[in-house]
Amino acid sequence: MREKSPGYRDWKKRRDRKKAIVEEARKQRRLRLHFSRLINNSNTNFYAAEAKNDKPVIVSFTAPEDFRIAENSNGCVNFFNDIFTAKVKHGEKGVVFYVNLKNVKYISVDSLMFLLSIAQDEKYTQKNIISFKGSFPADEKCRAIVEKSGFLNYVFSKAFVHKFENSEIGTNTSIMTGKKVEPRIIKNICDFVKNDFPNSTQRLYKVVGEMMSNTNDHAYPQNESISSYINWLVYVEHKENKMELIFLDNGVGIASSVFKKFSEKLANSVSLQNDTELVLSALRGDEMRSDTGLPYRGRGLPRILGSVNEKYFSKIQLITNKAFITIENGQINSEKLQNNFMGTMFYIEKNIL
Amino acid sequence: MEKIINIAEKFSPTPGPRKKEDGPFSAEEFRETILKPAFEEAEKAKDYLTIDFDGGYGYFDSFLEEAFGGLAREKGSEAVEKVLKFKSDDDPDLIQDVRGYIENANAKK
Secondary structure (H helix, E strand, O other): OOOHHHHHHHHHHHHHHHHHHHHHHHHHHHHHHHHHHOOOOOOOOOEEEOOOOOOOOEEEEEOOOOOOOOOOHHHHHHHHHHHHHHHHHOOOOOEEEEEEEOOOOOHHHHHHHHHHHHOOHHHHHHOEEEEEEOOOOOHHHHHHHHHOOHHHHEEEEEOOOOOOOHHHHHEEOOOOOEOOOOHHHHHHHHHHHOOOOOOOOOHHHHHHHHHHHHHHHHHOOOOHHHEEOOOEEEEEEEEEOOOEEEEEEEEOOOHHHHOHHHHHHHHOOOOOOOOHHHHHHHHOOOHHHOOOOOOOOHHHHOOOOOHHOOOOOOOEEEEEEEEEEEEOOOOOEEEEEEEEEEEEEEEEEOOOO | OOOEEEHHHHHOHHHHHHHHHHOOOOHHHHHHHHHHHHHHHHHHOOEEEEEOOOOOOOOOHHHHHHHHHHHHHHHHHHHHHHHHHHHHHHHOOHHHHHHHHHHHHOOOO
């Protein structure tokens, strides 16, 4: 065959493609072999991205048995912070972060959402130098929660996964994500709950909108926001006689982003900042806390607090930085976390009457 | 003749954030393309302009503040209060909020 003839070019193209496929398969086989040697007693069930290098460094993280942020906030925060700290140490080379969920006995969608927010964020994956892999919980109920939450829509899975039919997912939405303020998604949430709460959807629209706006305006420094695939995650579920909504981001946190007085800045500089007081002050709206410095801003958080006081919602929990605040039946309870939660999580509950 | 703007019909049933760069159906877009031209027309004709909030999914506070507070910052609170009338059967409290945004649009820190 003549070297410059079209037939030869086609043949060469086919040969090169075949070669590339064989080489890729060899590379994957080597990677799997290497991976299975390093990880003992666990199986990789899902991954957020393939590692770039043939033989990446693998760092394993074991999730706490109670993997629910609200119920085991200190345990979960320590677990997430372990991931953040390890990232700094191993950030230079191709690294696989292996998240072992095998021993998890209790799980909630909030922790899966936070995990997802880290795994999908270029700030943490350092442009895919770090890739995330993980295993399903051995506990069947926990595994079902992972599958049903929509977590697997955002990661790849080679394991057998139960595909839920629409009628089966009737009790919850999938995890939804976005970067900016997306009215379309809030509309979907309102449509999802409107049969049970026909009189509360307008307030829900307002409150979720304020959460998205706050994340968009304050949670991420300008350059970080651009690098992230997603800025916020939201999830809604009907549970027996109530509706639950989780909204979270992995931004700087409310206590870090609010406007601080000089004395508060000073306290912050010597690590004496009282996150709970700062967040409560922003929620009450009793002082100018918007970092824009504009007097007509900073109304979003008071509106969220007002929604419980005016009985639109039964309960709100807010976890951000070292503050854990619960608002229920006109009472505000606050707790100081041991370590910094690098983000903001809202949990909203409404009872079906 | 008095003009009525129903936001859900004329703009969107799902109004969005404060600024255009924050997402679709922003207050800034609403103010620039619909509210301000209609306000100027009504003011010139020495007529009222009624804003109807019903029929949509709801409004973020930041949307209302930027649309109406923003108009008041540009045209003056008094002028806006003189021309605009409001209708909100779905959420009557909303009118009070909007009046507050207009009144305090130019408040200092």
